[in-house]
Amino acid sequence: xxxxxxxSAMTTNTFLWGWALILPTVIGLLVLNIIPLIATIYQSFHKxxxxxxxxxxxxxxxxxxxxxxxxxxxxxxxxIKYTIxxxxxxxxxxxxxxxxxxxxxxxxxxxxxxxxxxxxxxxAAIAMVWRWLYNSEFGLINNLFNLNVNWISNPSIAVFSIAxxxxxSDIGYNMILFLAGxxxxxxxxxxxxxxxxxxxxxxFVHITVPMISPxxxxxxxxxxxxxxxxxxxxxxxxERSNPALYxxxxxxxxxxxxxxxxxDLGYGSTIVVVLLMIIMFITALQMIAQKKWVHYx
Amino acid sequence: MQRRNILSVIVMHGVLIIVALxxxxxxxxxxxxxFKTVGESVQLDPFVFFPSEIRMEAFTRVFTTNNFxxxxxxxxxxxxxxxxxxxxxxxxxxxxxxxxxxxxSDIAFSLVLIQMMIPPQIFIIPQYQMISRMGMxxxxxALVFPGLVTAFGTxxxxxxxxxxxxxxxxxxxxxxxxxxxxxxxxxAPLTKSSLIALSVFTAVFAYKDLMWPMIVNPSKDAxxxxxxxxxxxxQYVSNYPELMAASLIACVPMIILYFIFQKQFIEGIAxxxxxx
Numbered sequence: 001x002x003x004x005x006x007x008s009a010m011t012t013n014t015f016l017w018g019w020a021l022i023l024p025t026v027i028g029l030l031v032l033n034i035i036p037l038i039a040t041i042y043q044s045f046h047k048x049x050x051x052x053x054x055x056x057x058x059x060x061x062x063x064x065x066x067x068x069x070x071x072x073x074x075x076x077x078x079x080i081k082y083t084i085x086x087x088x089x090x091x092x093x094x095x096x097x098x099x100x101x102x103x104x105x106x107x108x109x110x111x112x113x114x115x116x117x118x119x120x121x122x123x124a125a126i127a128m129v130w131r132w133l134y135n136s137e138f139g140l141i142n143n144l145f146n147l148n149v150n151w152i153s154n155p156s157i158a159v160f161s162i163a164x165x166x167x168x169s170d171i172g173y174n175m176i177l178f179l180a181g182x183x184x185x186x187x188x189x190x191x192x193x194x195x196x197x198x199x200x201x202x203x204f205v206h207i208t209v210p211m212i213s214p215x216x217x218x219x220x221x222x223x224x225x226x227x228x229x230x231x232x233x234x235x236x237x238x239e240r241s242n243p244a245l246y247x248x249x250x251x252x253x254x255x256x257x258x259x260x261x262x263x264d265l266g267y268g269s270t271i272v273v274v275l276l277m278i279i280m281f282i283t284a285l286q287m288i289a290q291k292k293w294v295h296y297x
Numbered sequence: 298m299q300r301r302n303i304l305s306v307i308v309m310h311g312v313l314i315i316v317a318l319x320x321x322x323x324x325x326x327x328x329x330x331x332f333k334t335v336g337e338s339v340q341l342d343p344f345v346f347f348p349s350e351i352r353m354e355a356f357t358r359v360f361t362t363n364n365f366x367x368x369x370x371x372x373x374x375x376x377x378x379x380x381x382x383x384x385x386x387x388x389x390x391x392x393x394x395x396x397x398x399x400x401x402s403d404i405a406f407s408l409v410l411i412q413m414m415i416p417p418q419i420f421i422i423p424q425y426q427m428i429s430r431m432g433m434x435x436x437x438x439a440l441v442f443p444g445l446v447t448a449f450g451t452x453x454x455x456x457x458x459x460x461x462x463x464x465x466x467x468x469x470x471x472x473x474x475x476x477x478x479x480x481x482x483x484x485a486p487l488t489k490s491s492l493i494a495l496s497v498f499t500a501v502f503a504y505k506d507l508m509w510p511m512i513v514n515p516s517k518d519a520x521x522x523x524x525x526x527x528x529x530x531x532q533y534v535s536n537y538p539e540l541m542a543a544s545l546i547a548c549v550p551m552i553i554l555y556f557i558f559q560k561q562f563i564e565g566i567a568x569x570x571x572x573x
Binding site: 011013014015017018019021022024025026027028029030031032033034035036037039040043093096097100101103105106107111112113114115116117118119120121122123124125126128129130132133135137138140143168171172173176177180200225228229231232235236252255256259260265268269272273275276279 | 425554
């Protein structure tokens with residue numbers, strides 16, 4: 001009897017301590033994230049009144065407007081183009097580099113340090129430099145290779161030029177994650193494959209890829225989600241007057257534009273709700289597809 | 298066999314060096330341009346690679362006209378307070394979620410997971426409206442606001458507390474310590490490496506963020522490094538020596554820290570779960 005009351009006193013004690021310790025985080029998350037999530041969805045069904053005051057309920061009108069808004073539809077295409085260009089290259093290049101650096105090779109840590117460097121530089125500064133490198137008249141790239149390409153003002157290639165900046169920025173980060181995964185692969189698997197006369201490419205396809213498929217999957221999913229949210233580089237590289245802006249602006253760029261330049265918070269909310277839906281849809285697809293190729297042991 | 302090995306090592310170094318050059322050249326070009334005159338930076342036939350002499354004019358001009366000391370100060374305060382908030386709240390919650398079994402902890406933890414799954418732009422408009430209604434725009438508080446608590450940090454610290462040996466609490470109980478003391482005196486000191494990772498991640502994340510500072514702190518005295526660069530882009534339209542000097546001044550402190558604390562940086566950012 002005494003024992004039971006002691007136990008229940010302990011449970012109460014743990015309960016009180018537990019809630020006291022998580023309370024700041026729980027309140028913070030409610031105020032900063034959960035309520036805003038609901039508020040954004042709520043606002044997407046409203047029209048922002050003059051001076052940002054007085055929301056008027058307009059039902060699905062914002063969504064109707066959005067899906068007949070050419071700029072938004074184009075920005076969805078731009079975002080998808082960026083993602084399709086940025087993610088595969090930044091993943092594949094990083095994987096190849098990680099496989100090389102996983103071997104006993106001289107200067108490993110120097111290479112690693114250099115490749116990772118873009119991760120600690122503000123995208124605002126990175127974008128500024130690339131804008132200068134891309135400059136069609138005085139830029140390093142055109143002058144070094146004797147080209148005459150309008151990297152960021154030609155509407156049909158500008159989005160890919162932006163993607164190159166994204167690839168350049170992400171390679172080191174992806175590589176570090178892959179290196180961590182590769183170190184878990186037992187060395188004797190490769191030795192056995194070697195004895196059986198497998199080539200480097202064969203052991204890469206049949207040992208490396210399946211063994212690190214969980215990390216590969218994680219990197220692809222998180223990089224795609226991040227790519228769908230591209231903003232900084234586009235905002236910094238593309239001038240307002242740039243003729244290629246229309247064909248480069250991403251969904252988040254339009255979200256910023258509508259919400260904080262044109263001050264239409266209702267429409268801005270609608271754009272970002274659509275972004276959420278697209279990201280959830282793509283993530284769900286990948287969760288289904290992973291069963292076909294990801295091996296958890 | 299031996300020759301094939303040597304050949305493959307040479308090929309690998311060749312590839313690795315080419316990629317290293319691609320990674321370094323933009324930084325080198327930034328440095329070289331920042332020492333040039335505007336005339337040199339736009340000279341063709343012949344195209345100028347190196348400045349004729351090391352000139353600091355672009356630096357001094359950019360540094361004085363933009364009050365970089367103030368930008369450093371704002372950025373530093375934002376980072377410091379965000380780290381402080383993250384370390385305190387995430388340690389507390391991480392310990393509770395990781396070590397204590399109590400009613401409601403699962404539901405509470407689902408809030409953490411929800412936040413981590415949702416693209417952060419969803420929160421920005423209401424967060425901005427709150428700051429605006431509080432009349433707190435153009436303050437350090439506004440910069441820190443979204444980072445008062447951290448879902449990702451809570452998740453990270455929960456993992457850290459979970460991995461500590463099981464018998465620590467037993468020993469603490471024998472010594473007559475209550476839950477709070479067990480947390481602070483016994484367990485928290487053992488999570489140092491995770492706290493360093495969390496701090497590095499928080500610092501780099503805050504330092505890189507562009508949209509939030511632009512929205513809440515538009516006035517000249519309240520800018521941070523990233524948002525100041527965005528403003529200068531319009532100011533100096535095509536004065537690239539000054540734009541490069543400004544970019545360099547903005548990123549040098551973090552690069553120096555990175556070279557000193559490489560291991561911590563790489564680990565800290567690698568644990569960020571793709572949030573950077």
